[in-house]
Structures are given as C-alpha cells and as structure tokens.
Amino acid sequence: MVAKIFIDGEAGTTGLQIRERLAGRRDLEVLSISADKRKDQDERKRLLNEADVAILCLPDDAAKESVSLIENGSTRVIDASTAFRVHPDWAYGFAEMDKAQSAVIANARFVANPGCWPQGLIANVRPLIEAGLLPADYALSYNGISGYTGGGKAMIGEYEAAGDAASHFMPYGLTFQHKHVPEMTAYTGTKVAPLFVPTVGDFAQGMTTFVPLQLGHLAKVPSGKDLHAAIADHFAAIPDSFVAVAPYDPSLGKTPDLDPQAHNDTNTMTLHVFANDARAQAVLVAVYDNLGKGASGAAVQNLNLMLGVSAKESLAA
Template sequence: MVARIFIDGEAGTTGLQIRERLAGRRDLEVISIDADKRKDINERARLLNAADIAILCLPDDAAKESVALIDNGTTRVIDASSAFRVHPDWAYGFAEMDKGQSAVIAKARFVSNPGCYPQGPIATLRPLIQAGLLPAAYPVSVNAISGYTGGGKAMIAEYEAAGASASHFMPYGLTFEHKHVPEMTAYTKLAQAPLFVPSVGDYAQGMVTFVPLQLGHLGVVPRGEELHAAIADHFAAIPDSFVSVAPYAALAKTPELDPQIYNNTNTMRLHVFANDARAQAVLVAVYDNLGKGASGAAVQNLNLMLGVSPREGLA
C-alpha cells in the first residue's frame, strides 16, 4: 500500500529538501496543501488527518498546533521543530544514538527529529559516558559552526542581502540559553547542561561541532585511543548507520574538518584528537546541518517508520 505523506510547512528550507528527497518514490504519495490555503486551519487539519505520516517543518508553536489538529488516532508524526524533543511520549529521532533506537523510531507514532547542533555532541559524548570513560557530571563545553541556513528564513535573507559584507564568523547564543541545550543535555546523558557556544559562518550549509576535554582532573585519565575505541565500537554495532568514525591519528590539521565536505548527504563523520601527555582531547563531528542535521534525518526516520531501507532516497 502506498503511504500518504503530508509535509506541513513544505515551503520552508527543511520542507523543500525533504520534498526533493522524496521525489520519484513509488512507495509513497506526497499530498500538498494549496499555496493559498497554507494558513487555513481547516484545510491543514483535513490533510493532517488524511496522512499516514505527517512531517512538521514549522516553528514550535505551529508544530504544537498541528499535533493538536490530529484527531484520528492513526496519523503518525515526525516533528522537525524543537517542541517535543525531550517529551517523554515522543521517540527521539537520532537513529544511531543507541543500538535499539532505530527500532524505537520504527514503532513510534510520534517522532521528534533531532536538532542539528546536538547530534554531534550526542554522538561523541554518549558512548564515552556509557562506557564509563567520562562521568555524567563532567563539565562539558561545546563549540560549533554552522552555515547560515541553520538560522532559518530570516538569517538566510540577512546573509544573502549582505553579500560580501556578511560576517565570516559570528558567535551567538551568548546568554547560554540556546533552545538545543535541553536536548543536548538529555541525550548525551550529562548531569548538567553543557556550556554551548554556536556560531554561524558565511556559507550556506554544513557544520562542525567540537567538544574539548580537559581530562587531567579525572581519577582515571582515559587515553585518546580508549576514547576513540569506545566511540568506534558504539557505531560499529549499529546496522545501517550513517555515522562513521575516522581512524585515530595524530594530526596537526586535516581537510576532513571542512564543514561543507558532507553537504547534501546524510553522512556524519566523527574524529578524536588527543595529546595523552597533556591529558587533553577534542571530539569532532562533521555533517550537513540540512542533511543529517534536518531533512536527511527526517527521511531516515520516515523510512524506518515505513519499514523500508533506511537509505531509501538518501544515496
């Protein structure tokens, strides 16, 4: 049976990319709202209840409204906003987070697509905390840079209008209350919120997250090879994973940390760099904020919920 998919908010950046990734699929039918009815609550309700799976590409409040409009008890939902990411009744849509997470997503009625920034820290920190190499109480800092598409329509318009005068590197979220922090805290399994400093670069898409570690104060100081092995073992045990781990090596620099290297893919590549003599390390994740960080993850979750290959439409 062909599944009916409704993308509520398909005219936005994430919605357009999801629609593009679903083009040509014969196992589903994308149903759309007429452009002049996008704000018609009755028409949105009709399509939400007519869909087998609704994908919400909306601001938080609008996403909550869409969920409230579903009254049939059968429509399943993937929400790309941050409205439900730490809600206990919603499955978290980072399929590689744990070995059984893809099965949780496959069975769920409600799936919250993960934010772009949290996935890198979750991918690198969670395996270390689970392996006992880092305590949950470890004071974590996260630094990251994303293309300006991560800021939505307003930031895209701002950067495109600025042209050559656009800022090449602009830190933000300096009140440390970024909306991704609760999700980052919950799914890394940290006992306290990390100090998170995001930034935007003068390029459209792609991102890198950095987690620096000062390990010297720990009772047992893990070596770089141990950190790398724990992360590599975690992802080696996960079938159909889009997350890979670079070989452990002492490098002063590498072109693999280019934030745009995996653009338009669902790939995430992890790196561990360490200086054991100094008891210092940095955990790095490179991926596309619009791919694995948004539309790619949504399609991966959709595939799991439909019971087809997770890689369908993500080659």
C-alpha cells in the same frame, strides 16, 4: 501499499529538501497543500488527518497546533521543531544514538526530529559516558560553526541581503540559554548542562562541531586511543548507520576532512578524535550537513524506519 505523506510547512528550507529527497518514490504519495491555503486551518486539518505520516516543518507553536488538529488515532508524526524533543511521549529521532533507537523510532507514533547542533555532541559524548570513560557530571563545553541556513528564513534573508558584507564568523547564543541545550542535556547522559557556544559562518550549509576535553583531573585518565575505541565500537554495533568514525592518528595536526561543507547534500556524519596523552587533552569533532543529517536527511531516515523500508532509501551517504 502506498503511504500518504503530508509535509506541513513544505515551503520552508527543511520542507523543500524533504520533498526533493522523496521525489520519485513509488512507495509514497506526497500530499500537497495549495499555496493559497497554507494558512487555512481546515485544509491543513484535512490533510493531516488523511496522511499516514505527517512531517511538520514549522515553528514550535505552529507544530503544536498541527498536532492538536490530528483527530484520528492513526496519523504518525515527525516533528522537525524543538517543541517535543524532550517530551516523554515522543521518540527522539537520532537513530544512531544507541542500539535500540532505530527500533524505538520504527515503532513510535510520534517522533521528534533532532536538532542539528545536538547530534554532534550526542554522537561523540554519549558513547564515552556509557563506557565509563567520562563521568556523567563532567562539565562539558561545546562549540562549532554552521552554515547560515541553520538559522531559518530570517538568518538566510539576512545573509543573502548582506552579500559580501556578511559576517564570516559570528558567535551567538551568548546568554547560554540556547533552545538546544535541554535536548543536549537529556540525550548525552550528562547531569550538567553543557556550555554551548555556536557560531554561524558565511556559507549556506554544512557544519563542524568540537567538544574539547580536559581529562587530567579524572580519577582514571582515558587515552586518545581509549576514547576513539569507545566511539568506534558504539557505531560499529548499529546497523544501517550513517555515522562514520575516522581512523585515529595521534600525529595528525590538521586535515581537510574537517571542512564543515565536506558532507553537504548527504546524510553522513563523520566523527574524529584528536588527543595529546601527555597533556591529558582531547578534542572530539563531528562533521555533517546541518540540512542533511541535521534536518531533512534525519527526517527521511526516520520516515523510512517508520515505514519499514531501507533506512537508506532516498538518502545520499
């Protein structure tokens, strides 16, 4: 049976990438809205209700409107906005979050695609809290750098217009009220909202994120090897995972593998653990594509799970 897919917001960055990833699939029929009817609510409503799965690539309010237009009891939804990421009736679309999450997504009617930034934090921290190596009340800090496509049309236009004058390193979200913080708090297992400082770089896509850990005050101080083993064991137990864990090497001082563009145009995420046991300090690193695993790749992975096909269909690892 051919599944009908409607990408509401297909002209945006994420929508275009999803459409490209689905091109050539014989098990899918991608429904398309003509350019002159993209703001026609009746036409959008028709296509939303005709689709087996609607993928929403829209701002929050527009995504909520699209969901309200679905009147049947059958259209399933993947929403790429932040509108429903902590909603109790929506499955969280980070399939590798834990062993059960792929099945949760596969059986869900409504799936909230995760944000790009939260995935690096969740992937590294959740396994440590679940293993008891970090307490749930640990005060986390989180930072990193992402390509400017993560900021949507406005930021893309700003960087492209600036050309050589564009900022190479621009921290933002310095009111510490970033829209991803509720999602990070909900799915890491922490009881304390993380201190999050994102940065945008003068490159289109890709990202590297960092979780620094001061471990000396803990009642039982985990070693770097302990941290790495807990993270590696977590992802080794998850079938069809796109998350890899780099080997632990306590003597490694630098590596080109931390290039934020290393996994561009793939759905791969690679995690790294760096530690100095004598100082009781560690840094957890994640490298992935903010437009791949951070957006369109995750959406296609979730779509595959919902349709019961290989999770790796249409996805470069």
